Amino acid sequence: MTKTPDKINLAHSTVLLVDDQPTSLDLLSSIVQGFGVREQLKCHAAKDAVELLQRRAVDLIxxxxxxPEMDGYDFVRWLRREAxxxxxxxxVIMILGHAAHARVARGRDCxxxxxVAKPLTPSVLLRRIAWLGAHSRDFVEVESYVGPDRRVRNYGPPPGEEGRRQTDLSGDLGEAVEAxxxxxxxxxxLKPMKVNL
Amino acid sequence: MTAAPEPPRIRKVRTSLQRQMARPGGITIDEAVERAEQGLESHRDRIMGILQAQVDLLNSLCRRRPPKADSKIYALASALVDLAGFLEIPPFYTAAYSLCEATHQMTAAKTWSWPAVEVHAHALTLILANDCNGGEAIDHLLAGLHAVVQRGAPAG
Structure with missing residues (x-):
């Protein structure tokens, strides 16, 4: 695994922003513009985003x-299964306002x-984008789930990064502790052995 | 006999974002964060105006106490959390989040309590009047809201 870089290059990337609240969309757009994104596309409804993604590709959502109508969870489920x-x-980075625990799990499972739960600071958002750019995750397809490997917790945060949970493991392999x-x-x-039962 | 489930398909994927971000160039993380924070700051006055209008609406609903207002109050609280979540105004954010929690709990338990909403509306009004600054009095206020949510609001 490579360390998350100190620099970020979004000057060639297209980002799609989807939010039904115009003011929130403006604020999100301001943040993304500050990150130096080449092109941003905005949709006020998930259905518009579906239509757009059927016509053209984007690098990040x-x-x-x-x-209302199609929520963020249904949109991501459509993207992973039908696009x-x-x-x-x-x-996809999903943004949660009032984030009950069940909603976080729902977001992960879609x-x-x-x-990312609010309050949303540019620093947290940029760090997540940097992780997405620097580290690969397997894409899993089973009947009950389609999307990036959810077992990311098992790998721990990228080297050099501090995790946010007490249970986060380290992604670094340490020195051997015995011969x-x-x-x-x-x-x-490994040798098969006969046993008496 | 039922068919065996399909085995999981696991693929290594290199996304277009990874390819684009691996290209030479870019800006430092600190610079990008600073630019984004400046961008947000330019919206601050407008957002504070919207928050004030929404708190006024909340107070007006508390005075009128319309029937079946739970979804309306939750939507309003959620909108406050959504917008406040972009600015560095922790006391206001905490109070708005607490209103979301209280409304969510009361709706789930079918025990609606206008006094629980009113105490939140009052706290949000005071926090706005204090320019969303913290302090001992605000800490007490927030502790009170926390207690309301923790014990579950009485019907009323």
Whole structure:
């Protein structure tokens, strides 16, 4: 794994912003503009975003979870299951306002790459974007879930980054704490043995 | 006999975002954050005006106490959280979030309490009047709201 870089280059990227609240959309747009994004596209409804993604590709999507008609969760589920490739692999950051625990889990299970709860600071948002740009996650497709591997917690935060949870593991491999096993010992462990039951 | 479930398909994917961000150039993280914060700051007065108008609407609903207002109050509280969540105004954000929690709980438990809403509306008004600054009095106010949510609002 590579360390999250100190610089960020969004000068070639197109970002899609989806939020039904015009003021929130303006604020999000201001943040993204500050990050140096080349092009931003705005949709006031998830249905408009669906239509847009059927016509053209984007590099990153920021979507609010709470919207009338089609909400953020349904939008991401559509993207992961029904959109054509490579659009369905597009990283998605879902933004939550009042984030009950169940909503965070719902966001993770619909296929969002990251869920960011408000208050939304540019620093937190940019860090998530930097992670998405620097680190790969497998894309998982099973009947009950389609999206980036949700077991990201098992890998811990990227090297050099501090996690936010007490249970976060480190992504770095430390020095060996004891001597390597010799080959005979390993062979013995793998060798089928007869047992008396 | 039921068909065996399809095995999981796991793919290594390199996204277009990764390709674009790997290109040479860019700006430092600190510079990008600073620019974004400046951009947000330019909206501050407008946002504070909107928050004030929404708190006025909340106070007006508290005075009128219309029936079946739970979804309206939750939508209003949620809108306050949405906007306040972009600015560095922790006391206001905490109070608005607390109103969301209280409304959510009361709706789920079917125990609507206007006094619980009123105490939040009052706190939000005071915080706005104090320019969203913190302090001991504001801390007490927020602790009071927390207690209201923790014990579950009585019907009324």
């Amino acid at each position: 920021l979507v609010d979870c709470a919207m 054509a490739e490579p659009a369905r692999f597009t990283p 296929g969002a790459s990251y869920i 390597n096993m010799d080959q005979d010992t390993i062979d013995m462990m």
